[in-house]
Amino acid sequence: MIACSDDETEAEPCTTDEQCDEGFTCNVSAGVCEEITGCTTDEQCEGDLICVILDGATTGTCTEPSEVSCDSGDGDPRGLCTGAGEFCINDACRVPFTLVSVASNTTVAADFSASNPGPDVDAIEIIRGGQSVWAMTVEGSRIGTVAGQGENTNCQNPASVVGEPKSMPRNGQDGQCTLSGTSEEDRNRYFCLGGGTTTIGYVTVSFGDDFYLMDGDQIRVWELAPVGTTGSEFGCSNTTTQRNDGYSVFAGTQSTNTDPIGNNAFIELGATGDQGGVFRFTFNDPDAE
Numbered sequence: 458m459i460a461c462s463d464d465e466t467e468a469e470p471c472t473t474d475e476q477c478d479e480g481f482t483c484n485v486s487a488g489v490c491e492e493i494t495g496c497t498t499d500e501q502c503e504g505d506l507i508c509v510i511l512d513g514a515t516t517g518t519c520t521e522p523s524e525v526s527c528d529s530g531d532g533d534p535r536g537l538c539t540g541a542g543e544f545c546i547n548d549a550c551r552v553p554f555t556l557v558s559v560a561s562n563t564t565v566a567a568d569f570s571a572s573n574p575g576p577d578v579d580a581i582e583i584i585r586g587g588q589s590v591w592a593m594t595v596e597g598s599r600i601g602t603v604a605g606q607g608e609n610t611n612c613q614n615p616a617s618v619v620g621e622p623k624s625m626p627r628n629g630q631d632g633q634c635t636l637s638g639t640s641e642e643d644r645n646r647y648f649c650l651g652g653g654t655t656t657i658g659y660v661t662v663s664f665g666d667d668f669y670l671m672d673g674d675q676i677r678v679w680e681l682a683p684v685g686t687t688g689s690e691f692g693c694s695n696t697t698t699q700r701n702d703g704y705s706v707f708a709g710t711q712s713t714n715t716d717p718i719g720n721n722a723f724i725e726l727g728a729t730g731d732q733g734g735v736f737r738f739t740f741n742d743p744d745a746e
């Protein structure tokens with residue numbers, strides 16, 4: 458237990474361990490940094506000991522590997538599974554889904570014949586237990602090309618999808634979006650995937666070390682579209698030029714090929730058809746019990 462002290466400060470908000478001070482770890486479901494009183498990764502254990510986290514706990518105990526197994530309800534002994542990228546999940550060693558990919562399926566010529574062709578992706582969010590985790594790392598991307606497509610001059614940087622939205626309002630309501638402009642900042646608010654017919658544009662992201670998708674996670678894609686776009690949770694009130702650009706969403710296992718199209722390391726979670734905007738998709742783990 459941690460003793461109470463006079464200088465106890467309010468917990469720091471976080472989505473990843475990197476945002477917390479040394480000796481603290483991010484309780485992702487609570488969204489705050491917590492002092493480490495047990496282990497969260499095997500690296501924190503001495504020698505060959507591995508970190509065993511019981512179901513429902515955020516930290517675990519360093520334990521001899523011989524004393525635990527993955528198939529007997531021993532929690533989440535991270536280092537027990539020896540295959541590349543494997544975790545112990547639901548009592549089985551397997552490679553979890555760590556990637557989310559958004560791919561263009563824009564086919565309407567008017568939607569890519571502009572300087573911001575195809576889906577305009579501001580942010581990619583996972584909602585679990587009411588808490589948000591934002592994309593942390595771009596693992597791969599491509600700007601799609603199709604005959605008649607305009608040059609992508611405003612939004613070429615895939616890293617623009619990392620973190621909280623920088624163009625769309627954060628409050629989950631319609632509002633003014635900050636659109637692309639000539640400044641470095643304005644050209645890096647969202648990433649335009651381009652067309653979705655000839656060479657299909659995509660961006661694939663991960664959410665931090667040891668983070669994998671869990672059954673029932675909600676994935677919300679923030680794509681710039683006007684207010685009133687059918688099915689979109691909310692939109693940009695200040696523009697009609699950020700068109701509805703259709704996209705598909707995939708979940709993927711760690712792979713050297715992060716292109717979700719025709720890749721059996723990825724499963725499709727859903728699509729907006731020709732309709733873009735802010736949509737949610739549910740991850741149904743194909744290996745869930």
Ligand SMILES: [Ca+2]
Pocket residue numbers: 568573574575576577649699700702
């Ligand atoms: Ca666009």
Ligand SMILES: [Ca+2]
Pocket residue numbers: 578579580617618619620621622623624645646647
């Ligand atoms: Ca952004």
Ligand SMILES: [Ca+2]
Pocket residue numbers: 575576577680681682699700701702733734
């Ligand atoms: Ca759009």
